[in-house]
Amino acid sequence: MNVFEKTGKMALGSRMRILTAKMTEDAAKIYEMYKVEGFVPKWFPVYFLLSEEGEKTITEIAEEIGHSQPSVTKIVKEMTKAGLINDTIESKDKRRNVVGLSEKGKALSQTIKIQCADIDAAVELMLNEASHNLWEAIREWEHLLEQKSLFKRVQEQKKERESRDVKIVEFEPQYQEAFKMLNEEWISTYFEMEEADHKALDHPNEYILDKGGKILVALYNNEPVGVCALIKMDDPDYDYEMAKMAVSPKAQGKNIGWLLGKAIAEKAKELGASKIFLESNTKLKPAISLYYKLGFQQVFGRETPYKRCNIQMELTLKD
Template identity: 45%
Template sequence: MDFLQQLGPVALGSRLRRLSEYLTGEATSIYADYGLSFQPRWYPVFYLIAHRPGISSNEIAEQIGHTHASVSQIVKELVGNGLLAMTPDRQDQRRRLLALTPLGHEVLPQLRAQTDDVRRSMQALLDAAEVNLWQALDRFELQLQQQSLRQRVADARHQRTAAPVQLRDFRPGDQPVFRQLNEEWISRYFKLEPADLKALDHPEEYILEPGGCILLAELNGQVVGTCALIKMEDGHSYELAKMAVSPAAQGQQIGFLLGQAAVQRVRDLSGTRVYLESNAILKPALALYRKLGFQDLAEPNPSPYARADVQMELLLS
């Protein structure tokens, strides 16, 4: 499948740019077929001047919705190719009036014939596609005039960041998302190990039934984060493990909220110590643990994970 198609509306600009490049390439070939030495981007400027001799660059920019700099560059190229002439406005010497040269008038009839053929062909193409693309573009541009894309994205960002994060306990049916979130980050940096698979594939048996718990974070009804507390053999310590936050939801303090809730849960369970294992390359995670109050162990413990080169603990009073 086309990658831009997979991305959907977020890639609209790239999709339109690709279509524009295709149509521009076709237009260049069509001009050549008609014996015209003409650039597609000249067309709206040249055609407008042909219909309104004496118009200025500023007026053209307003009429076709291009920047003044873009119009000025096209005018310069048309003048350089002998198709346009500029004359000072008698009432305002700073203003330049534009008109076709004799060569421009020679080109115009052939350009009009080509335009008529293109118009009929494009209309047939739109009819075959069964879509009023021109009307849709009018409506799309009207929406952007009412509220810019930048403002719309800012509003969406505000809604996302302002949405309340809900924390809850693991429920039957949560195992797939619990595994997915953890497998995603583990596979990004390391590889899944047998100890991972036991906990991720059978969380009830290896985490919940021995006395631990799993917390999930929901945003707009979707699970975006998780962490587990595994009860350790001494009966009063819990291992903080399998903490993961979806990349799409990062930057919203969800990991910190999960960590706080996990520490509080250990207190509620009358635990006195929280232990965790990590890796030195996971600097944001280590910073989060230290923010929660964890400290590095002076003497490392044996670990079932090959990737574990950092061990930390938080003692609860």
């Protein structure tokens, strides 16, 4: 059995490299067949661009063919050594160094155009024989990867898988130490603990639960790794405040903040709330991004007991 049938899509990159290697090997033979001796297939994009559009800077070539500048610089040096490129040309305004085809490079142009026409015809026949159009598929994949890299897509799948092992439970006395420790760790990393923090974290029953609030705990492998509170507010505009959200650094990247935020919003709805409120600081960019993702919008003009607060937000709960 072909190893790729066993590995599946995980080995997509390896399979594409093998296909590329086969085509590159054939490309070298094709250049020899057309008497274009010593021409390395990877030079072709640079050669084609200079042949069609004339002199260019290294930066312009890199942008046009989608290579890095170091990669283009290396190719240009190789082509210069082979006598195909002149890399000592001054631009018309004499402020930029440009490269262009040498006389030897220009002399190959007609032969390579004939070669390209034959290759286009051969590839077109292969595309017609194939069940799927590889050329269009490559274009589509390039577009998809520009929108979101494979790394980012795998990262999202990892988060999704690991988040399925996260369990959100209600506060119990055994989680009091974790509630305090996780929040103290988070607050102390960015700010200083304040009086309102100590009250809520040292006495969660008195300041949160006994007043009609809730505390939710995120468990990963049965270990408390995230917490968030829903605090009853004595306010005509808001029923509850979402506060004291903290996630252990070792558990970040598992969508725990998102899961806690969604669970808190659902809990507020169960309690009959129509809006919930929160306070934060704009230096916490991932947190602010999470709040917007949850549906919170910024509000202005409310007093706060926290020195660190410079942004306030609200979430309208929908049925």
